[in-house]
Amino acid sequence: MVLDKIHRTIVDTPNAVAIVDLSTETPVQLTYEQLNDLADRCAARLLQLGIEAGEPVAYQLPGGWEFIVLTLALWRISAVPCPLLPSLREREAAFILKSSRSRVFIVPDSFRKFDYPSMVETLRPDVPNLEHVFILNMSERNPEYSNIGGLLAKTPVSTAALQAVRAKSTTYAQLLYTSGTTGEPKGVLHTHQSLSSALLAHTRTLGLQSSDKIWIPSPLAHQTGFLYGMMVSFYIGATAIVQAVWNVDTARIAIEEFGATFVQAAMPFLADLTKNPRPPKGLRLFIATGAAIPRQLAQQARSALDCTIVGAWGSTEACLVTVGRPSDAVEKLWGTDGRVIDGMQIRIVDENGMVLPAGHEGNFQIKTPAMFLTYLHHHEWYEEGFSDDGYFDTGDLAVIDEDGYLRITGRKKDVVNRGGEKIPVVEIEDLLYQHEAIADAAVVAMPDNRLGERACLYIVVNDKFPAPALDDVRRFLANQGMAKIYWPERLETISEMPRTASGKIQKYILRNDIVEKLSHSTQNV
Known part of the structure; x- marks a missing residue:
């Protein structure tokens, strides 16, 4: 388990740096010994509150040393x-608090100009299970003076008390609510064993070692940051x-000043680093998740960042x-989501559950x-x-090629069925990514009385170029050899794509938007 790994590091190398927190004016650094002491004091306070084994505790904190200390303390009891x-607001927070039945809620006093205590006061009448609220003072982030909003006891809990509540491999280690691309949150429960299995496979496959420095620009409250950032380290x-x-300036500090070598993050992070006038150099490996890396971006990123870029697929x-290996051929690394990790299984099946041969699109199923x-x-x-034989249906459509490389082609619910x-x-989105005036693109279905559905294209415009019209987009696709029947039939320009924390575009928001616009246009006729 991760707890055993941390204990071994504390014993063997107590003065090794465990955390570098770049969210403060002067970066906070904690050794493993300091992290251990803070986590023990936090565990003591949680026990004083009567937190029991197996009880969920909710916290809405930005990525920082306090989040990590609290997480470790919860595991210890x-x-x-x-x-x-941190981006969730009253509606989502109230839902999670009621669903998890958490008696405790920890929030910052302010983060990115949002007033969290006011939100808590607004939702509290609707969350009868909420007994204790702790407010983190974001103006006092020094570990020598901060008490994490009252969550640090003056003295650590006794070893005997911790041993009495020590987690087992079957103990739940994480409750994450999926923001997802369908809009309906689900409370996903993992045990220490399931997460440890993921970490063992991940670190072996990619050859990660204690000499690596794990950069975490993703939210710690998302699986990418929580598991493949914090827990990997x-x-x-x-x-x-x-x-x-x-922001890229802080990323440069992480990479060039503190020596970050590995990161797993969504494709927009990779794009921002690559397009910066002075891309930071020093990374060894960038695992891009959320969507397959467009070939053009991958080529640019490899040159600009001077590191290996590979794609991957995962879920909460x-x-x-699946993940690409640094030794894989470039033509396989780019434009795919990698190949299956050792000890796991993937397959493509049709609507009747029959396994499809290589190169055929179908339902993507996994066993891990x-x-x-x-x-x-x-x-x-x-x-x-x-399925009856133990495969989990991901809800994705995909193709596995003859060499075993996966390519996600969409979500079942994202399919556009035009007559x-x-x-x-x-394929359309990948082509449009090559258009100089288009910074981001998403194709969604819009309802049509005659054909059932037609394709609507949403784009974010590259501010260095004029916004393209629908005819411009169609001419571009024609020049790329795309059949006319597949061209989008409506164009919507927006300032930013709605995304999950993992970087996936929330297409249900775009579908709802176009339905509403069509409804208004019909009413105005």
Whole structure:
């Protein structure tokens, strides 16, 4: 388990740097020994509050040393970390608090100009289970003076008391609510064993070692930051470099000043680094998740960052299942989501559950020892997700080529069915990424009385070029050899794509937007 790995690092190298927190004016650095002492004091306070083994505790903190100390403390008393993304607001926070039945909620006084205590006061009448609220003072981030909003006891808990509540491999280690691309949050429960299985496979496959420095620009409340940032660093006894607010200047500090060598993050992070006038250099490996890396971006990134760029696929439920290896051929690394990790299985099946041969698109199913255990309060959803022979249906459409490389082609719910003709959404988006005036693109279905659905294109314009019109986009696709039947039939320009924390575009928001616009235009006729 990760707890055992941390203990071994504390014993062997107590003065090794565990955390570099770049969210403060002067970066905070904690050794493993200091992290251990703070986590013990936090564990003592949680026990004083009566937090019991197996009890979820909710916290909505930005990525920083306090988040990590609290998480480790919860593990030490066998409680269940239930982190919320800082971007969530009253509606989502109230839902998670009620669903998790957390009696405790920890929030900052302010982050990115948002008043969290006011939000808590607004939602509190609707959350009767909430007993204790702790407010983190964001103006006092020095570990020597901060008490994490009252969550640090003056003295650590006794070894005997911690031993009495020590977590087992079957103890729940994480409760994450999926923001997802469908809009319906589900409480995903993982055990220490399932997460440890993911970490073992990940670190072996990619050859990560304690000498690596793990950069974490993703939110710690998302699986990418939580498991493949924070937990990876603990598992190998490395340094975690945490960045709470995204900007390339802070990323440069992480890479060039603190020596970050590895990162797993969404493709927009990679694009921002690559397009910067002075791309930071020093990374050894960038694992891009959320979507396959467009070939053009991959080529630019490899040259600009001077590091290996590989794609991967994973989910909150299953953790990482496929990833490119640094030794793989470039033509396989770029434009795919990698190949299956040792000890895991993937397959493509048709609507009747029959396994399809290489090169055929179908439903993407997986089997992995890192699989979650259940959806909180909805075990029936969990059971419905599995085939009779134990494969989990991801909800994605995909192709596996003859060499075993995966390429996600879309979500089942994202398919555009134009009069019985399926539009190759991902292929169109990949082509449009090459258009100089288009910074981001997403194709969604819009309802049509005659054909059932037509393709609507949403774009974010590259501010260095004039915004293209629909005819411009069509001419571009024609020049790329795309059949006319697949061309988008409406164009919407927006300032920013709605995305999950992992970088996936939330297409249900775009679909709802176009439905509403069409409804208004019909009413105005």
